[in-house]
Amino acid sequence: MANNLPSYASPEVVAQARAHWRSGDYGKAWRVLADNGDGYADNAAAVTGDVRDGSDYAMQTMVRNHWENATGSSEAYDTKFRQVARIHLDNYLKLLEEGIIPNSNDIVASYKSSLKEAGLLPVVAFDAAWESAFGNNNWAHVLGMDPDRISVAWADTSGMAGTLEERAKGKFRIEYAGFGQAAHYGGLCCGNL
Known part of the structure; x- marks a missing residue:
């Protein structure tokens, strides 16, 4: 199985990222994964690490502003961001350590769940804001994730409501469907319209 994993998921690369996580340098941990081809990690490194260019600055500013807008103050970002970053990166690395590529x-x-553990509401999740803005899981295309890592169905919906009457009883069928291709979004985010 390890031979089929992308380079960013190799045991050596993941161990290097884990070492940075242990030292509290979450930006460097994400950067190790990004430098080995992980598109999501590239954006996470921009948000949690040192500003390398204008797009890193923009990502950090958007996340900080979203947190402030979602919570009503800068206090949550100032006091909880690193805790959430630590938990989220730990979750991500645990999946990679198990040979699972996070989708x-x-x-x-x-x-x-990282936000919840830190005592914050899920609405603070910036990825959820992107999900809301771009529709379903299409935010992942914009962030440069590999298309095969983008989920088109969020949960096993078997046994959930199939009629309006069942929905009224509190059973819900939740289904997210993505559309388009990564190349389509490349034009949107890079000005190639």
Whole structure:
């Protein structure tokens, strides 16, 4: 199985990222994964690490502003961001250590559970804001994730509501469907319209 994993998921690369996580340098941990081909990690490194260019600055600013807008103050970002970053990166690395490549749903679920563990509401999750803005899991295309890592169904919906009457009883069928291809979004985010 390890031979089929992308280079960013190799045991050596993941161990290097884990070492940075242990030292509290979450930006460097994400950067190790990004430098080995992980598109999601590239954006996470921009948000949690040192500003390398204008797009890193923009990502950090968007996340900080979203946190402030979602919570009503800068206090949550100032006091909880590193805790959430630590938990989220730990979740991500645990999956890689198990030989599992995190998909878009894993990432959103991890971010939301990290916020909950830190005492914040899931609405603070910036990935969820992107999900809302771009529709379903299409945020992942914009962040440069490999298309095969983007989930088109969020949960096993068997046994959930199939009629309006069942929904009224509190059973819900939740299904997210992605559309388009990564190349389509490349034009949107890079000005090639």
